[in-house]
Amino acid sequence: MTELTEIEIRALKAIKSSPDGILQSELWKELDVDSRKCSRIVKKLLESESVERIEYRQDGIKTYRLIVRKGPIDPGFLMAGDELIPCVACELECVIEECPFLLDWMYQLAIADAGGKE
């Protein structure tokens, strides 16, 4: 896969900046390029599989909504060593800054990180 150029990285950042992505018709204005150049940038991003596009109609005109492509979610993200994060199915009032259960989990995470266990 070829590396992205500076303008392609700027485009990718613009697409990532919103969970709903960005319309291609807005992207070329934001990048201050013409629509043809923008199409080439988008083509490169699509080829790199970092974004996907969904057809979208705005005032009857066809454009595309560009959204960032999510990778597969590793269920292990919820684990620290053998410990599942306490937030899953937690029914306590969430005071995340002072949660002692999360603190315990964070210790496990630091130990697992230090030991390269995960």
Place this chain on the structure above:
Amino acid sequence: MATFKEIQNTHPAITAYLHRLVGDEGMDLIDKFPENEEHSDEDLAAMTDINLNSVRNTLYTLYEKRLAEYRRIKNNETGWLTYLWHLEGANIEPAIAQDVEVVLGKLKNRARYEEENDFYICKQCGITITFNQAMDLEFKCPSCEEPMDHFENELLLRALQNRIEVIEDSLGLV
């Protein structure tokens, strides 16, 4: 297509996740639930020897995450409705993905708190408080009144930041 139990066994985190949701009896039900079949809650209770209320609780908990779904059939003679349940293994990954996104927000908040504060710890009781709280208490433990020591949270913070980074990377957010 992989069955619920096959997907469950692909990663220990999935088993831990399901266990947290439904507990021991719920896991027992999942274990005994016939693959790719649908059954009423009463049939499931009878065939698994699990208490009917427990079967229902498990099914409703799984349903909230769309990990179990039902089909409703009506007896035309009696008008009675029967709910036939089945497990939906294909929804395990989306359910976990949704929780990972929620967890990401929590971890970011906690990391910010860890980054913005200085902490003091009581080596007797293990109680940790912020610098401001320690100031108010003249650096004495609120429980045993022993002097408190500075707590270096750098390793905890770094571990949190690493986890946040890999999650964000996976979600395409960096």
